[in-house]
Amino acid sequence: MRRPVRIAVTGAAGAISNNLLFKIASGEMFGKDQPVILQLIEMPDRMEALRGLAMELEDCAYPLLHTITLHDNVEDGFDNVHYALLIGARPRGPGMERSDLLESNAEIFTRQGQALNNHANRDVKVLVVGNPANTNALIASRNAPKLSPSQFTALTRLDHNRAKGILANHTGANPRNISRVVIWGNHSTTQFPDLHQATVLDEPVMEQIDERWYREVFIPKIQTRGGEIIAARGVSSAASAAQAVVDHMHDWMLGTQPGEIVSMGILSDGSYGIEKGIFYSFPVRCDYGRYQIVRGLDISDWSREMMKVTEAELLEEKAAVNHLLPPETEASH
Numbered sequence: 001m002r003r004p005v006r007i008a009v010t011g012a013a014g015a016i017s018n019n020l021l022f023k024i025a026s027g028e029m030f031g032k033d034q035p036v037i038l039q040l041i042e043m044p045d046r047m048e049a050l051r052g053l054a055m056e057l058e059d060c061a062y063p064l065l066h067t068i069t070l071h072d073n074v075e076d077g078f079d080n081v082h083y084a085l086l087i088g089a090r091p092r093g094p095g096m097e098r099s100d101l102l103e104s105n106a107e108i109f110t111r112q113g114q115a116l117n118n119h120a121n122r123d124v125k126v127l128v129v130g131n132p133a134n135t136n137a138l139i140a141s142r143n144a145p146k147l148s149p150s151q152f153t154a155l156t157r158l159d160h161n162r163a164k165g166i167l168a169n170h171t172g173a174n175p176r177n178i179s180r181v182v183i184w185g186n187h188s189t190t191q192f193p194d195l196h197q198a199t200v201l202d203e204p205v206m207e208q209i210d211e212r213w214y215r216e217v218f219i220p221k222i223q224t225r226g227g228e229i230i231a232a233r234g235v236s237s238a239a240s241a242a243q244a245v246v247d248h249m250h251d252w253m254l255g256t257q258p259g260e261i262v263s264m265g266i267l268s269d270g271s272y273g274i275e276k277g278i279f280y281s282f283p284v285r286c287d288y289g290r291y292q293i294v295r296g297l298d299i300s301d302w303s304r305e306m307m308k309v310t311e312a313e314l315l316e317e318k319a320a321v322n323h324l325l326p327p328e329t330e331a332s333h
């Protein structure tokens, strides 16, 4: 049996976490032979709800669940963690855009970046889920000068999975047989869900769907799915977000299937002409806890324009919080 890994979760009594923790404890994220220690973090006035959730986890008697600790502050909660899932953020209500949340979340993610820097394991791997996820990841990573920015990622796997699920329903294929979908850019309405290299049972998707359906129905559907769910449920997606967190971390640590591509929000290194210094969703492959951008994909002029629109939004978000970011250090490159 392996040694247990320490996983911190913020917003731990919230709706996403309510779905997520049971999956982690049952081994869905890191495999059926990997024990886990859950370091659960909530706001002080949510600790009672968190205690209730911890009781439920205990009552499942999961063989892989080594220990649960509860914390009302990130400094204690991040102590020695190998993984940090940053879910807690000021939530978006009906009619609100993510940009409305930039400033209030900047404060939260500044403190979390500093706490990771000072308390987490040196190899900690961080996934930012709370919106605006890409820019929150930027803020957290810039506040953690002792860590490499490559240790920080933002969740666009939810969009990636949505693209597969919706395409599967449209084509009648099983999602398992759909490969090489790519989400470019921001986890927002400007993202570019790209099917140009996607395949269904190894045949190009674009030859099996109507181009007009792709541009006029599919793309806006993926871009606005989060808002559509909020409008329908009155609250954000929770179970599908939890599944995406599991998939993101699973693939990051245990590797992508051969030939498969997944989408992750990571610090741009200038690939595909995307400006450095923003967290942008790229096509990646993972192996042994590392991810690499898949290079050399064919990008048409139309696709390039779509990629630039979402890049522009991320540059605007960065400009809006720039005054709150500490100066860049050696390690931030």
Ligand code: LMR
Pocket (backbone or CB within 6 Å): 092, 131, 158, 225, 226, 227, 229, 236, 237
């Ligand atoms: C989603 O994509 O479902 C969420 O990110 C929406 C939101 O803003 O909470």
